[in-house]
Amino acid sequence: VSLYLRQLEAAQRQGLTTITSRRLGSALGINDAQVRKDLAHLGQFGQPGIGYRVDDLTTALRRTLGIDRDWPTALIGLGNLGRALVKYRGFRGRNFHIVSLFDNDARKVGQTHGGLVVQPLETLGDVAREQGLTLAILCIPAEAAQRVADQVVACGITGILNFAPVPLTVPPRVSVVAVDLSVQLEHLAYKVQNAKGGISYAG
Amino acid sequence: VSLYLRQLEAAQRQGLTTITSRRLGSALGINDAQVRKDLAHLGQFGQPGIGYRVDDLTTALRRTLGIDRDWPTALIGLGNLGRALVKYRGFRGRNFHIVSLFDNDARKVGQTHGGLVVQPLETLGDVAREQGLTLAILCIPAEAAQRVADQVVACGITGILNFAPVPLTVPPRVSVVAVDLSVQLEHLAYKVQNAKGGISYAG
């Protein structure tokens, strides 16, 4: 779904005002019927004989992706990875804002990273309420992940991006996306090992 | 495929010597027939009436995943993310070894991170030959990604883990796994937005 949006943005940069299902499909390596089915699912956007209006479709996709609104995000765990993500520029301009930092380690509490002060994890509940946190990025060791995830869930946060290399158990109302870098590397090794080639977009 | 291995390792820790397709399947949320089909694909491991020998199967999976051998890996780009990955502990103990660092920025060349000296990108070819590099981790800005990827490919490296938020074009003999953190966050937002729940393991 994100990938449609990427293509539309590319089309927009090229100055196109409309785009056909055939063209979108071939850019993504899928059938035009598939594209029409996916897009029809979101409402009636296409104009028979013309195609899809790029700007209307972009807006609609943004809405379904949920990036038409703000997602105040907490980052938990300021190890190497956590600190890198605070400064990561790829998140900006996409309505994901890291608005508070947390860590259990007393030595890290009080430090400043990217203009934000690290707070103790006990205050998560209060801060979540104050700032209306909706998402949490977990950059913590495997051992602590489930425990912290439970805390996060208890605070009413409903989305977790998990970098810890363990599967999390959460109530069904909470969504989890896991990014396990070792698994990605294993996947790469597998492909290289068995491959005469092929490209995959895991992310 | 990685996920089977994770389950087997868990079983091993519990001291099991054999495991049934039913049990493996239910742990992963899939059908037992599916498990048998997947595993039969790798050879004849199962013993009718008993199940699968955990240690044999682990060995076999390791081999097909390619983590029974060493993967000397280059990390290119020592921005925030790159520096974090050098120190990332999740890679160790899984036969992925970051053995050399590269950056285009003259100010970064010569710096030491995690005991390795950053080298200029021009030397990639020589170093790749010397050290037998097989994989490259790309932590570079989107604008530079394709150009550096071309260099990497020219050096005979056949696997790329790409953290830059652009799709790379590479020859069919080269495998790419892309990890786009913004896409993962968008995916999370989408799930939260549209979700009555559900868990996904993206990686």
Add this chain to the structure above:
DNA sequence: TAGATTGTTAATCGATTAACAATC
């Protein structure tokens, strides 16, 4: 009007599941 392209229904294809003979 004629050409093009959508939304959607029907046909095809592949993947998942069920079933069962073979075997420990």
Add this chain to the structure above:
DNA sequence: TAGATTGTTAATCGATTAACAATC
């Protein structure tokens, strides 16, 4: 031997593709 579980073939299910009437 009886119970259990594999590997694999047949049946089912869902997803992808093709086709076409509706429409700009």
